[in-house]
Amino acid sequence: MKDTTNENHLDFVGDDLAINFINTRRMVEGQLTDTLQSDSDVKAWLRRLEVPVAKGSLPFGDGVLLKGARGLREIALAAVQDRKSGKKPSLGALNRFLADAPSHAVLTTDTANNIRMTRVYGKQTVEAFLTPVAEAVADVLADGDFNLVRHCEGNACVLWFYDRTKGHRRRWCTSAGCGNRAKVAAFRARARQT
Template sequence: MATDDMWIWDGGRVCLDFTNTLRDRWRATPRETLRNAGDLARWLQEAELLTPDAPPPTAAAALASGRHLRETVDRAVLAVAAGRLPSSDDIALLNRSTAEALRPAPQLAVTDGRLEPLRTTNLATDPAAALALVAQDAVELLLSAEIRRVRVCGADTCALRFLDRSPARNRRWCSMSRCGNRTKVRLHQARTRQSGHTPQD
């Protein structure tokens, strides 16, 4: 079972959080956090895509399908963020996946004298439908102006994907508290060593 520190929610979009379930992509052998079908179901529930009472997937095919979608999303997002087109195979898989998403009928509400869309639940009742919601989010990101704000964490030992919503569009770290501070401390210590001073000097 994956631990909470393995599932990081700093992507800014559910599809990016999903790509980040494969950790340490900078390594020759990245760290897998979706090790079994139960892990996949738990991640989908924590991402608020799957109902808590949904029966967990038991087939290895469900896990393989989830991992395949994850890597397809990752390739497509990084390609478009860099100004390239995704492969035709990746486009086809995303289109097939989004076609399975259950979209609730739009509803209206009046709030403070204004007509607004009524918020509706989008929770899926099975993992396949929940994965379709991940694919749908990826397609929406690929077609939006936000795709140009997708970044890969600048820390040498991270590589998490995230959406840079900073006003200056210059966010470098997946999280300042995790990678940003650690990198700054490491660089400060390296400069201190090079100057021949200890922090107490």
């Protein structure tokens, strides 16, 4: 049966921008699927996750954003896997992304004259445009607690999450998805034994 729930809800199960970015490759109806298939998929994902990227049209050609995003995702996944398994992660590729990242702070006021500081990112290169994502990856690698960065225990599931639950006992990407499948499997195994 086709899952009729909105697939985009899986955009947030990582509970961390960098992990959510890695999770844009996921199992859909039993197939490993890249949910990023075009520049507009990347832009839509950035919008949904409220990533503060530069506004307006981009000065680079068709497909460049998709290629850049997929490249960054590969770098992020490799570094997260290395960090998780205690291997020395290779950081050169990520550092090259970060080096191409001009941004500056900007102050704005709201109607009550509260002052907010946000950052404005560039868009002259795809690396600059994707800086907020690259910085999120850098943040989780440098400051993340990798006891809490975990892979979903679901069979064949490729999703990761940052366990921010109070008891830190999260095991699944979603309780309705992998969590429920595991519960059903355990129930069947018990039933077979009786």
